[in-house]
Amino acid sequence: MIQLRKVSRQPNDISIFANHEAALEHICDHVLTREESYFWVILIPRYRDIVNPTNDRELDILASAFWRDQEQDLLQELYEGYAKVIADELHFSYHDSWYWEQDHYGKSRYFGIGLHGVYVIWSLPTVVSAMLLPYAAKKTKTSFSCHDRLTTPRPRRPGSEFSNEIRSDTEENRYEIFFAGCQSVRREYMDACADKKKKVVRKCPEIAKDKVIPVEDWKKRVFANRSER
Amino acid sequence: MKNEDIREEESEILTPQWLVLGEIDALLSFWPLVSGDPDIGPRQAVNILSTWAHLRRFPLKTTDESLVERLNVLVRSDPKQLAEAALRFAFPENWPESAEELDEVWDFVVESDQIDDLERSVREMFYSLDRFSLALYAVERLVPELRANPRFMELRHRLENAEEYLQINPDVFLSAAVYASTLFNSYKSDLYEFDERLWETTLKHRQLQELLDEGEIPSSRQHSPADLIFVDDTQRIQDSLLGKDPSEETEPIDVVQADTEPETKLVQLGPSGSAWLSFQLEFLLVELGRASSLRITFDGILINSGTLQLISRPSLSNKQFELRLSDGVGECKRSLKGAIKPFHFKVTGNSVPSIRVSLWFQGQQTSTVKTLKFEGNEF
Numbered sequence: 368m369i370q371l372r373k374v375s376r377q378p379n380d381i382s383i384f385a386n387h388e389a390a391l392e393h394i395c396d397h398v399l400t401r402e403e404s405y406f407w408v409i410l411i412p413r414y415r416d417i418v419n420p421t422n423d424r425e426l427d428i429l430a431s432a433f434w435r436d437q438e439q440d441l442l443q444e445l446y447e448g449y450a451k452v453i454a455d456e457l458h459f460s461y462h463d464s465w466y467w468e469q470d471h472y473g474k475s476r477y478f479g480i481g482l483h484g485v486y487v488i489w490s491l492p493t494v495v496s497a498m499l500l501p502y503a504a505k506k507t508k509t510s511f512s513c514h515d516r517l518t519t520p521r522p523r524r525p526g527s528e529f530s531n532e533i534r535s536d537t538e539e540n541r542y543e544i545f546f547a548g549c550q551s552v553r554r555e556y557m558d559a560c561a562d563k564k565k566k567v568v569r570k571c572p573e574i575a576k577d578k579v580i581p582v583e584d585w586k587k588r589v590f591a592n593r594s595e596r
Numbered sequence: 597m598k599n600e601d602i603r604e605e606e607s608e609i610l611t612p613q614w615l616v617l618g619e620i621d622a623l624l625s626f627w628p629l630v631s632g633d634p635d636i637g638p639r640q641a642v643n644i645l646s647t648w649a650h651l652r653r654f655p656l657k658t659t660d661e662s663l664v665e666r667l668n669v670l671v672r673s674d675p676k677q678l679a680e681a682a683l684r685f686a687f688p689e690n691w692p693e694s695a696e697e698l699d700e701v702w703d704f705v706v707e708s709d710q711i712d713d714l715e716r717s718v719r720e721m722f723y724s725l726d727r728f729s730l731a732l733y734a735v736e737r738l739v740p741e742l743r744a745n746p747r748f749m750e751l752r753h754r755l756e757n758a759e760e761y762l763q764i765n766p767d768v769f770l771s772a773a774v775y776a777s778t779l780f781n782s783y784k785s786d787l788y789e790f791d792e793r794l795w796e797t798t799l800k801h802r803q804l805q806e807l808l809d810e811g812e813i814p815s816s817r818q819h820s821p822a823d824l825i826f827v828d829d830t831q832r833i834q835d836s837l838l839g840k841d842p843s844e845e846t847e848p849i850d851v852v853q854a855d856t857e858p859e860t861k862l863v864q865l866g867p868s869g870s871a872w873l874s875f876q877l878e879f880l881l882v883e884l885g886r887a888s889s890l891r892i893t894f895d896g897i898l899i900n901s902g903t904l905q906l907i908s909r910p911s912l913s914n915k916q917f918e919l920r921l922s923d924g925v926g927e928c929k930r931s932l933k934g935a936i937k938p939f940h941f942k943v944t945g946n947s948v949p950s951i952r953v954s955l956w957f958q959g960q961q962t963s964t965v966k967t968l969k970f971e972g973n974e975f
Contacts (some may be wrong), residue, residue: 581625
């Protein structure tokens with residue numbers, strides 16, 4: 368079972384996913400599915416030592432093992448990397464107010480992004496989803512039940528337009544992820560505000576008015592943040 | 597609302613112009629670092645060219661001239677380098693198939709988070725198409741000689757297929773309609789006169805806006821579980837899904853009018869031994885695209901090799917739907933989104949004494965919306 372991490376917030380800590388199954392679903396659907404996997408390998412330090420993000424067969428075998436309660440140490444390691452990025456994004460989102468709030472069937476739901484470019488959706492007290500939105504694979508026709516996951520551990524349709532080369536951890540590659548994430552999240556924010564049914568209860572002047580951070584400023588802020596933390 | 601409140605509200609809204617303008621500094625800062633990078637360069641070239649083209653859709657006075665000028669300088673300095681780099685980034689050949697598959701997923705999602713996820717994917721697909729269409733327009737305009745380039749022609753072919761798919765199936769992109777409409781409303785009103793080719797790239801925006809107007813439904817979220825509109829016991833099912841006590845008062849909802857008496861129609865047999873059967877379902881299809889489905893049942897007759905064509909928009913080309921046949925009952929299970937829809941059926945085979953249209957929810961029939969009896973012909 369995954370040991371879930373929490374981010375300290377007042378009045379309640381935010382758990383990075385509600386339970387083992389939710390965390391595993393998101394790891395399989397986002398971290399271990401192309402095209403996102405091409406980019407998560409840059410953000411999660413030990414990813415490439417665990418599995419090749421460009422090889423669907425390897426990804427399937429590993430995901431299948433996870434759903435069968437095997438390779439739990441590797442699962443925990445992947446989770447730790449994923450959770451660290453999510454925790455960073457929550458920190459950035461709150462610090463820079465890069466998030467907005469919607470009424471989601473009577474409960475607060477928050478949507479934000481940080482300097483990694485990861486779109487995080489959370490409620491209080493759990494992270495609901497975290498993804499590289501522009502690269503996220505699409506859902507396919509499944510019932511999404513746990514039973515199905517044993518036969519189809521990664522049900523989403525992988526993207527097919529990328530090369531098989533594993534991308535390295537460079538500032539340029541990281542900034543590309545950040546920039547693409549900002550593009551998508553700004554559009555989502557505009558859409559949410561325009562759509563009265565989405566009930567935005569806390570708007571985000573920072574997303575509305577700030578420019579997307581240019582690369583040199585982004586580097587400084589990432590560096591400053593690393594020092595701070 | 598006081599003036600200060602209005603100003604504050606406006607300052608919190610991301611305008612379509614600023615959505616585009618706000619990326620320029622980032623694009624300009626990044627391009628010199630990655631223009632020669634085989635992985636990042638092509639994608640950023642698409643971003644730069646699509647941004648440049650997108651700004652041309654807006655009225656001049658609503659854009660920040662200094663930012664636009666800086667982008668113009670970059671684009672005009674070496675348009676061929678940008679265009680050639682952009683053509684190296686591929687638009688997915690299977691984009692229409694992906695959209696079709698995505699549309700079919702609606703039948704399998706129930707939870708609100710899954711619905712949100714699906715809607716985001718739809719918007720991403722729309723955005724991707726628009727971005728590439730704009731970039732291709734920019735290539736064409738800035739470097740006309742590249743129109744003979746095989747990569748250009750291949751990209752154009754893929755984009756034409758995708759745009760055509762959207763034109764035929766706008767309802768698939770309903771989740772992007774608010775976004776598209778918001779953009780469309782901010783574009784030049786005389787865009788056609790300004791640049792016909794650029795205007796063509798906004799036809800999809802207009803079509804989605806019309807879809808919103810048709811249904812007078814302001815949001816893709818019309819399909820959310822909270823807005824289910826059915827007849828009979830569907831409200832009870834909805835309440836149980838939402839964890840509500842059935843005795844609690846619910847907000848008034850529109851109600852689908854179910855037919856009690858079958859409607860009788862005369863049909864004329866065509867020379868090929870088939871006939872067109874058409875009718876209009878006069879109800880608001882508000883939740884049919886999600887956990888529910890509309891089933892069209894041919895009562896008590898045997899269709900050996902039925903071909904059913906369902907045309908959701910008669911002005912557009914036909915859509916083929918597979919008929920699943922079992923024990924003499926033909927069933928067309930298909931999610932529908934939108935408002936009032938006309939349906940036209942072409943049935944080839946044996947006689948069709950009646951057609952029953954019913955609403956199903958999570959595998960259970962909840963109501964019969966319409967029953968039609970057809971008389972006057974033998975098939």
